[in-house]
Amino acid sequence: MRPRIWEVFFYELRRNFRRKGYLFTTFGVPVLALVATLALPSLFASLGADVPEQNNDPTQLNLPTELMQGIERAGYIDQTGRISAPSGDLAAAFTRYDDEQAAQAALDTGAIQTYYVIPADYFETGDITQVLPRLTITQINPDLIRQLVLNTLGEGVDPQVFQRLDDPANFREVDRQRNTDGDSEAAFDARFIVVYVFAIILLGSLFTTNGYLLQSVIEEKETRLIEILLSSLRPFELLAGKIAAMGILGLLQVLVWTGAFLFFGWLSLNDQMRALLPLLTGIARITIPFNILPTLFLYFLLGYLLFASLFGVVGALSNSMREGPQYTVIFVLPAVAPFYFLSIFATTPNATLPVILSLFPLTAPMSMAMRLAVTDVPLWEIALSLFLLALSVAGVMWLAARLFRVGTLLAGQMPKLKDIPALLRG
Amino acid sequence: MQTGTAIDVRNIAKSFGEFRAVDDLTFQVFNGEIFALLGPNGAGKSTTIRMILDILKPDRGSIAVFGAPLSEAAKNRIGYLPEERGLYRSVPVVEMMVYLAQLKGMAAGDARKRALALLERLELAEFAKKKVSELSKGMQQKVQFAVTVLHEPSLIIIDEPFSGLDPVNTLIITELLLDFKKRGGAVVMSTHEMSKIEEIADRLLMIYRGQGRLYGAVDSVRQQYALNAVVVEGAGDWARLPGVARIDAAENGRRGTLLHLQPGVRSDDILEAIAHDDTLTLKRFELAVPRLNDIFIQVVEGEKSNA
Numbered sequence: 106m107r108p109r110i111w112e113v114f115f116y117e118l119r120r121n122f123r124r125k126g127y128l129f130t131t132f133g134v135p136v137l138a139l140v141a142t143l144a145l146p147s148l149f150a151s152l153g154a155d156v157p158e159q160n161n162d163p164t165q166l167n168l169p170t171e172l173m174q175g176i177e178r179a180g181y182i183d184q185t186g187r188i189s190a191p192s193g194d195l196a197a198a199f200t201r202y203d204d205e206q207a208a209q210a211a212l213d214t215g216a217i218q219t220y221y222v223i224p225a226d227y228f229e230t231g232d233i234t235q236v237l238p239r240l241t242i243t244q245i246n247p248d249l250i251r252q253l254v255l256n257t258l259g260e261g262v263d264p265q266v267f268q269r270l271d272d273p274a275n276f277r278e279v280d281r282q283r284n285t286d287g288d289s290e291a292a293f294d295a296r297f298i299v300v301y302v303f304a305i306i307l308l309g310s311l312f313t314t315n316g317y318l319l320q321s322v323i324e325e326k327e328t329r330l331i332e333i334l335l336s337s338l339r340p341f342e343l344l345a346g347k348i349a350a351m352g353i354l355g356l357l358q359v360l361v362w363t364g365a366f367l368f369f370g371w372l373s374l375n376d377q378m379r380a381l382l383p384l385l386t387g388i389a390r391i392t393i394p395f396n397i398l399p400t401l402f403l404y405f406l407l408g409y410l411l412f413a414s415l416f417g418v419v420g421a422l423s424n425s426m427r428e429g430p431q432y433t434v435i436f437v438l439p440a441v442a443p444f445y446f447l448s449i450f451a452t453t454p455n456a457t458l459p460v461i462l463s464l465f466p467l468t469a470p471m472s473m474a475m476r477l478a479v480t481d482v483p484l485w486e487i488a489l490s491l492f493l494l495a496l497s498v499a500g501v502m503w504l505a506a507r508l509f510r511v512g513t514l515l516a517g518q519m520p521k522l523k524d525i526p527a528l529l530r531g
Numbered sequence: 532m533q534t535g536t537a538i539d540v541r542n543i544a545k546s547f548g549e550f551r552a553v554d555d556l557t558f559q560v561f562n563g564e565i566f567a568l569l570g571p572n573g574a575g576k577s578t579t580i581r582m583i584l585d586i587l588k589p590d591r592g593s594i595a596v597f598g599a600p601l602s603e604a605a606k607n608r609i610g611y612l613p614e615e616r617g618l619y620r621s622v623p624v625v626e627m628m629v630y631l632a633q634l635k636g637m638a639a640g641d642a643r644k645r646a647l648a649l650l651e652r653l654e655l656a657e658f659a660k661k662k663v664s665e666l667s668k669g670m671q672q673k674v675q676f677a678v679t680v681l682h683e684p685s686l687i688i689i690d691e692p693f694s695g696l697d698p699v700n701t702l703i704i705t706e707l708l709l710d711f712k713k714r715g716g717a718v719v720m721s722t723h724e725m726s727k728i729e730e731i732a733d734r735l736l737m738i739y740r741g742q743g744r745l746y747g748a749v750d751s752v753r754q755q756y757a758l759n760a761v762v763v764e765g766a767g768d769w770a771r772l773p774g775v776a777r778i779d780a781a782e783n784g785r786r787g788t789l790l791h792l793q794p795g796v797r798s799d800d801i802l803e804a805i806a807h808d809d810t811l812t813l814k815r816f817e818l819a820v821p822r823l824n825d826i827f828i829q830v831v832e833g834e835k836s837n838a
Contacts, residue, residue: 324619327617328617332586333611333612336609337635338606511587
């Protein structure tokens with residue numbers, strides 16, 4: 106007899122794609138974001154916000170708005186007598202005062218938003234006092250002083266030497282562990298970008314798709330339609346059809362969001378393209394590490410199936426949309442847990458913890474992706490990890506299908522853990 | 532196993548923890564009959580139905596559907612309407628019907644044609660493209676029934692098919708059930724509406740505390756509980772009739788007088804005596820066969836007092 110997974114798949118795909126909630130979240134939110142992206146610059150322009158001009162002379166220091174942290178003008182009192190007068194943009198941002206009274210008067214009149222007192226022993230101690238009309242954490246920022254010191258040091262220095270002082274090196278690393286004769290920084294970044302894209306798509310799919318899956322399962326329980334469905338097809342067919350349909354819908358949503366994010370990013374970068382050209386050139390040099398993509402795809406597929414089946418288990422045992430989602434955190438936390446150990450993964454990817462996490466099925470997809478980004482993982486570890494993951498998928502799908510069958514009879518509270526074996530016996 | 536047996540249940544039992552839901556139950560359902568499953572709430576009717584449909588596994592005993600343990604292919608020949616039932620609320624009626632028929636192995640095109648024809652017969656044609664949530668409760672009930680028979684099953688199992696229906700719609704569903712039976716289909720109907728069982732069911736099984744208590748043709752079950760008595764309605768002194776042991780008011784608030792007959796006296800003898808007695812005026816004469824409702828109460832109360 107022909108399996109009815111496809112009937113379930115196509116029906117769920119059609120039914121859920123047409124939900125107002127799905128359409129709004131998938132397409133409406135990016136459209137709103139587009140409107141905001143297009144409208145905000147005009148709004149800022151109408152409010153008179155100026156984007157500072159950039160220049161390419163390394164000794165002429167640029168002061169991007171994020172450096173100023175909302176400060177339009179600042180003052181300073183140099184008690185060392187060794188700080189040079191600011192030049193370029195810095196001159197427009199910084200005013201020198203002879204004493205604190207003069208600076209305070211300027212602060213009181215609003216001519217400056219803050220001033221710095223650079224004491225005579227600054228070069229020995231590094232101590233500086235910043236005076237603000239009121240405490241604003243975001244305006245406490247050492248970068249302005251750093252620029253002032255660099256400006257002093259850079260006086261009369263060859264622009265190329267100054268450039269090296271400001272940005273000493275573009276490292277090219279030789280990784281003996283990977284047996285490569287040198288990954289460029291760009292290639293290294295590319296691996297991380299691939300891992301981040303993997304993480305965004307996997308976690309995005311988990312949070313969006315499985316939410317829909319849970320909703321769909323619980324709806325059928327709440328309306329008691331599930332009993333009619335299970336008199337027509339195997340629980341596994343119902344679950345598998347739903348998982349496949351929700352997976353496609355979730356992936357579509359994540360892809361639309363990612364595409365929209367890149368598109369809006371491109372739109373917003375357009376105005377400052379010249380300034381960011383070097384960065385864009387850097388990105389252009391990045392080559393995608395195709396050798397790890399098939400492995401990552403397998404982890405994505407099995408990871409998605411594992412978490413979707415776990416959501417199926419929760420759905421089979423839940424009686425309402427109010428009850429179900431609170432239990433899903435048990436599975437979602439391990440999925441993101443490897444991020445807490447990011448520094449360990451980056452520095453010692455083959456240490457015990459990363460190896461264990463990349464073998465444990467719930468943490469394996471993210472952990473292995475993070476390890477693959479920084480090191481060559483032995484083939485047997487990848488094989489064992491994928492085997493354990495596949496085994497878990499089969500086990501959890503079986504469990505979910507069994508619970509689906511008996512879950513139709515459940516009413517009231519979710520069953521306790523000790524009740525599950527009896528439920529599985531049907 | 533008999534020819535034409537749709538369901539053959541042998542000695543099945545099912546427990547949930549300490550609670551024995553079904554205990555050594557045996558019965559058959561034949562093609563071309565309406566079989567009533569009755570019993571008080573919690574008697575084990577739904578558990579029995581779920582075991583027939585393979586949603587639950589019996590702890591022991593065997594169940595054959597169409598002559599064999601229930602296969603996935605055989606599921607396509609069954610229409611099931613559980614007591615607690617629902618529909619996808621935000622989906623057009625006809626679309627949902629087609630989907631559920633497809634799950635039963637019907638081609639989408641055929642399912643659509645038949646769904647529209649059924650909706651027409653159920654006077655719901657104009658609601659075919661409406662969402663289920665826009666239908667009244669009674670309309671949803673009729674759609675649920677339509678879903679049950681849409682894929683042209685050989686056996687339908689329905690739980691409380693008439694609940695929530697007005698008399699007109701009850702008549703429509705009754706006609707559909709009788710029509711289905713006439714075409715050789717088997718119907719298992721679980722209901723508390725005893726008058727409906729008397730009206731359309733051929734045989735019945737009454738379950739109490741998981742065990743079969745009454746089983747057989749509806750008429751013969753009623754006969755088993757029949758008193759040696761007749762009910763008369765009219766005027767005169769009925770106690771004077773020869774062969775009458777004593778008289779009572781008809782039971783359960785019905786009109787008329789209940790005449791208990793002496794041993795060996797038949798209802799024919801009493802009717803003849805009335806015909807020859809000029810002092811008596813007869814408007815109604817019937818055998819004192821108890822209603823299923825009375826038998827149901829009698830069995831349940833009897834079991835309770837024995838417990």
